[in-house]
Amino acid sequence: MKVDVLGTEYEIIELTETDKLEFATKCLIGQCNLRTKQILLNKSEFERLLEGDGEPAIKLYKAETIRHELLHVIFHETGHSKYADDEKLVDCLAVLFPKILKIFHHANAI
């Protein structure tokens, strides 16, 4: 899937266990590569971590991971590299974003 991030195209790629990339063996869940303009998702690691929780849990966790990686990219693309490198800030916003969006909608602030 390709995503336009403020005029720059990024590709979201789901890796599987068969991918022979170092990424797949590091047990990372997601990673953004600002040079290649790719967001990599480790599908097998999602499934391993959430084994038994079912597809809805995997879907939610995957969406949160995509938000996390996109926030890194958005901060980078807008020249806020300091924020892009702040894992706590990025993760907090990725988790809270659906709630923030709901509040903004209710407040007609969007």
Ligand SMILES: [Zn+2]
């Ligand atoms: Zn991160």
